[in-house]
Amino acid sequence: MDTHLKETRLDGKLAYDGGFLKVTRDRIALPDGAETHREFIRHPGAVVILPLFEDGSVLLERQFRYPLDRVFIEYPAGKIDPGEDPLACAKRELQEETGYTATDWHFLCTIHNAIAYSDEHLDLYLARNLTAGEAQLDDGEFLETFRASVPEMLEKVKSGEVTDVKTVIGTFWLEKILDGRWSPG
């Protein structure tokens, strides 16, 4: 049905294979038959965890993000390992980064964060019934955690203190869930 919009791959190659980023460059046909190229990052996908405590507060991280040369406030998140189940990844990342485990998990939504140049998707999960434990950060991973209420997080979104898209979207979803207007799972 979308043939008037669709772009078709003709051929392509891995144009850059870095330790972390891989760039694919494809020759494609546009809807009108003209040829051009598309370059994009191949990404395995990621998960985002929204850890919600009984008192309505959420667990957040402060982490330095090199491309933007500053610390960001974020929900815990991580890349999916090859073949890994997304929910298993969410449980693993929450425990590794924060030490917390949770017994009540609900998938909320999938988001696409850079559709012009990456195939990355992020799956957001709500995690409740949390128990504290010992974090096990990867080598070279540095972060600190803190708690905030959802209204405090919304204020940070509104004021521009929180700008990371997964964290902005997770906060809006949490407001809907706590208001009872949207239900998880």
Next chain:
Amino acid sequence: MDTHLKETRLDGKLAYDGGFLKVTRDRIALPDGAETHREFIRHPGAVVILPLFEDGSVLLERQFRYPLDRVFIEYPAGKIDPGEDPLACAKRELQEETGYTATDWHFLCTIHNAIAYSDEHLDLYLARNLTAGEAQLDDGEFLETFRASVPEMLEKVKSGEVTDVKTVIGTFWLEKILDGRWSPG
């Protein structure tokens, strides 16, 4: 204050210079002094336009996104030209992609969509008092437009039909503005 989190550039280079994507690879020092590398995309930044009509409906686009091999529902958006003012870019992109011009513009927020591997930011603008005109799509640009109400867009976010982050966040902001809880500008 964030020296316990900060990563410091030692040296680096442009590791991949494609027609569209540019990858920087830097050697860095971690907070504990250990050395590693960071790879990321340099991006000029982009704008997103939320065109809101008097009747409460918004203008959207359907566009094929090659990295994910499907059509996405999105607000009008575009990359900032070198030296271009973001608001001027928003006005230009709205007119080029949809034909519409607007006389009432308000900056809403900046978001960062891929902080692990891109320095991209997106500035969201509310555009009101809209007048229809003739679109002037770039060569190789194919899209169609449609109108939807904000409640319809929220339902598409909830159901997973809308997954593009700028469009998810723009829709949540529009709900806040139409409810009178957040005010633009």
